[in-house]
Amino acid sequence: MRDSNAREGGKVPKTALSWVKEGNKHLKHGEYRAAVICYDEALELDLYNTKIWDNRGVALSKVGRHNDAVESFEIALELEPDNVKAWTNMGVSLGALGRLDEAINCFDRSLDIKPGDDDNWNNKGTALLKSANYKEAVKCFNRALDINSDNAKAWAGKGSTLRFMGDYQGAIECMERFIELATPDLAPQIEEAWAMIFELRMILARKP
Secondary structure, X not given: XXXXXXXXXXXXXXXXXXXXXXXXXXXXXXXXXXXXXXXXXXXXXXXXXHHHHHHHHHHHHXXXXXXXXXXXXXXXXXXXXXXXXXXXXXXHHHHHOOOHHHHHHHHHHHHHHOOOOHHHHHHHHHHHHHOOOHHXXXXXXXXXXXXXXXXXXXXXXXXXXXXXXXXXXXXXXXXXXXXXHOOHHHHHHHHHHHHHHHHHHHHHHHOO
């Protein structure tokens, strides 16, 4: 479990809690490999802590170690089967691996526990979109937007889905709404949305 890489200098935390705090700090600052090291050290001292396994999985997924992340989430869920966050995070990692049916099952489990979670309806919609199950994807995005009409990612997901379904005007309207709501950290998606709007307007302009 313990990473063989040399850890950074300074005083070494001696309790599980201090290792977790250090790991959380690294995670917050995007220092994901350092976070994994800290969580592994914490687990040496507190092996049955669901939160540590879950946070470790998140850090692993951030460095592209999705299979290892899934294993970490599975342990978290063995310890706490109704942990919504762990179900969600495992679904995201499974989606990144292209295991879309399993990802959808994870989001379903999380929604069974917390049906009013708009982000998880969006996550499920995204997985269904990648599976080309467009009608069901739209239902999920609509459900997310019924719960939270300001969910920018759900507007983007719905717009992308409507594009594949041939509803170009509807897709444009969704992407415009996404752009209105999007935060600066979504800058790449905003550029993609503008490109899609331009493309779809050109298609509509050519129609008789």
